[in-house]
Amino acid sequence: MLGFQFIALGIQALSTVFTSRRAVAFYNPTLNGGSMLDNAGGGGGEPLNVIVSGLSSPPVLTDEGFLHYAQAIGFSFECLHQHLGAPQSANLGDGNGWVNQTVELRQDFGDDDLGTCLETLVGGNHFRLYRQNGTAANSGALFLAVSQEEDLEEGHTIIPDGYNAGRDKLVANAIGETSHGHIKYFTVAQNLTGLLAAGSEGVNHGIATDGVTVLLTVKIVN
Template sequence: MLCAPLALFGLFYASAVTGLAIQKRAVDFFDPAQGGGSIFDNATFGGEPLNVIISGQSSPDVLTDDGILNYAQAIGFSKECLGLHLGTPQTANLGDGNGSLNQTIEFRQDFGNDFLGTCFESLLGGNHFRVWRQNGPSANSGALFLAVSKEQDASANHDLVDDGYNIGRNELVAAAVGTKSHGGVTYNTVAKNITGLMPAGSDGVNHGIAVDGVITLLTVTIQDS
């Protein structure tokens, strides 16, 4: 007769000690559409795809403002030329309860030079990405959503290259996967492609450039020194 009460007590005790019954596990991200948001940002002539997500299960230091800067520099990007931004910041609604917000920061390909390399990208064209953080009250994953695209040079008004969204994503992922280091920090990045969250095609997409419907999830882990 005592077996059931003792078993229940043991279960309660184990839960109280370990916290397993009440702990909320981290998630990669929440689908913006489920909270009234979109997997496209708001640009001049439609939306640009949020085609790379840095998982909320990445090392916490990667997901901070300083952390994403150092990680960006580890994979070949840095702040805009001399810290100057031309044009209106784009906005996005990640469905987290924060509504539509301006991009947190924008990074450009730096051609191996953290300080002046992005000036070459502004002149010659190359890859770049905008960042938003999903941290609102209704969907606080901490994940970073990136709008990645490859653009032409200044003489072409930085219009995107043909297939610029898919190419930009693929080039960023290729630069990120594996082990990279910068500023005394070493990162290991694992990539996973996700389908079903983004429709393929050009309908409503900025510049009318089609996307393939693939989002790449990056999980970035800081390695112990």
């Protein structure tokens, strides 16, 4: 992994399941029938390897607000707003069951409007987003399945070690101060173990992961 500062946290302290909205970072999906792997079809899943904390500034956790934040860290909407491929679903243990991704965002190479078209051609980083907002565990946290993928010629398959690599690149871009337009953000990253199992069991394409999930707490600053 990259050399950014991580803080190890106790999973139980962060993820005990409650039935109402509380000021918590997130709830552990696996404690209430959910999974830390989404459903990619074919019997495998992509790891939910980044979580945007429910303790982040509330505007960041909205659809529009998160898009602005994503653009501050190098991602944007898909090329010409066109989505290729079937959506994947996730069960976040919040009572909603398996729900399709809210959105898929791609690396934009510095251009909010057209940069993701380049990612479609040459490959790069991308992620699927799922929101934990059911009545059984309503944290408002955003769970991301992040991965680095090959170019169009290779069918956008995940590169070797693509789940770890994609996560690390996103986190490296996010930590510290970033901005988009007139909005400034400050992001702290924390390393969580015990949510995802290390290895390749159940993981899409049989690509092993190191079992680390990164929790991002994002605050809007003046």
